[in-house]
Amino acid sequence: MGTFDLQATLDRILPVSREKIAAVQARIDRQVKPVGSLGRLEEFARRFVAITGREEIRGKRIYTFAGDHGVAEEGVSAFPAEVTPQMVFTFVDGNASINALARHAGAEVRVVDMGVAIDFDNLPGLIKRKVAKGTANFTKGPAMSREQALQALAAGVEMAAQAKADAVDLVGTGDMGIANTTPSAAIVAAITGLSPQQVTFRGTGIDDEGLARKIAVITRGLEVNRPDPLDPVDVLAKVGGFEIGGIAGLVLGCAAEGLPVVVDGFISTAGALIASELNPQVRDYIFAAHQSVEIGHQHMLARIEQKPILDLSMRLGEGTGGALAMTLMEAGLRALREVLTFDQAGVSEGSEQ
């Protein structure tokens, strides 16, 4: 992985043509309905077509990146760390929420071990890109080295290239990692300058004491490591996670390959935020799947200038929100392809036309 050239990937990211977007919208505006009345479905269609040059989604694929977090030992999660590998087995067996919702969406799920704390031997269906067996506890020093951060990014970039090679036209991000809301909150605090209080969510089963501890852990992590907000790789290395690095790399890679990428919730958007800070043009390729109930999520979305597609009070991760959002993008394309124009349908136009 020493050969990974981040700058070369960043340089391949081009803005999406505003002319192409406008050309698709002009077509939609001829369809037999009031102008703009399908709202964001029209946005999904015009952006997807402008990015891919296609009007139909051949393959959909969600990459669920898994990693463990040294900071879990600070007691910031209601679940024990052993759940990370247990959920990896569940994903690979097809029995978790992301599997059910991906089947609903007609999407494949690819599970990537970015840094789970156990060895999986040769688990069929698991993509092995383990950087290390979990990050270090960031309250005591950096979560990972800069080289490891680049290795995590490289894995995500590689997944995007594989998706492109496999005729996948729509990619989704997903995560699994006990305690990973803590590094995600630390990332948004580090990049935006917001306080840990402003971006840390209580979560289910966390009481006042637990929330205070989580905020204290993030505060300590930022003080001990002093991540440089102008150096997103430094932020990822100091207070991030391996799966978050994989997601950031996937977002960069999709933008570089010309693939639209559906970014799931809080942890995925932390990855997208790293990517967006590295090259703001990635935003042209991002579809923000949903509004998480995590309070820091809105700040991430504001920073990357994305409006969530769904708001269903979800907070699971795995890529679940992304799977649902994919179905709405597909609906937008279906309308683009199948609705006749006023002329074709013989319908009178309004004075607004």
Add this chain to the structure above:
Amino acid sequence: MGTFDLQATLDRILPVSREKIAAVQARIDRQVKPVGSLGRLEEFARRFVAITGREEIRGKRIYTFAGDHGVAEEGVSAFPAEVTPQMVFTFVDGNASINALARHAGAEVRVVDMGVAIDFDNLPGLIKRKVAKGTANFTKGPAMSREQALQALAAGVEMAAQAKADAVDLVGTGDMGIANTTPSAAIVAAITGLSPQQVTFRGTGIDDEGLARKIAVITRGLEVNRPDPLDPVDVLAKVGGFEIGGIAGLVLGCAAEGLPVVVDGFISTAGALIASELNPQVRDYIFAAHQSVEIGHQHMLARIEQKPILDLSMRLGEGTGGALAMTLMEAGLRALREVLTFDQAGVSEGSEQ
């Protein structure tokens, strides 16, 4: 239709069992994810199962009711009234937005002529329940007689019974009728006591003058007719529409048959509001598809105590938002059916469990 007994339908509407809802949620709470983390998908699943006793949707069907409005002659729409029948032809041919989105959702579309101003002869695929060739202009007197209002309600109730007989497990409402945002705004104003200013939306292509005219038309309609807010059939008759009556009847009928009903946007929710005022227990059966950009819609939703599933800046009607919402309900059921429990998956539970 003189034999239609509204009270008999109202009497058949039973509250959905809170015990059944709780039993489904208890099952979901054993699934391998943090409690409540699939948010509203869990709500969709528990309500659907409690209503129907099923975990899988056999048939989905959207009824798109069409009707013309005498008030269109007051110049309240950007489109000419001839568009109503033109769109009926487009629906029956399968070429409109609702057809595309219903195909996406795997739902049938049934088009019902409730009161379009032309004769369709024998148009295959059109269900004929024409009450009259358009309502009367409600600025000059009631839009329809009380008997006609009951006839419209009866048609909707009948459609629900047909859906039940056809093993349809999820019904959607839809509308087509040039100028029908005007009666819909009048209905919500009449029932809630809000002013026409508070519930009237400018809409595309309507300028300041057009908005003022629309508000004046609604104000006049309410003054001339004085609909009784405590008598929803009177409200429907005085300032409503035939397709709105059909929708109200469909909502009542679904509740009476024990069928969940997805209520589309502004016009459909006007119908649901009539139904809910007739018997508030219909709310147990309603799924509010989306937040329309029509400003009166939020007031309707507040009154029927429903939170919209989607918010995609749509304002088309036809049932389009409902088709999309159906796919999310289906996703919730998929997760219910396919996600393993902690025990089955061998995953450790959190301290929150």
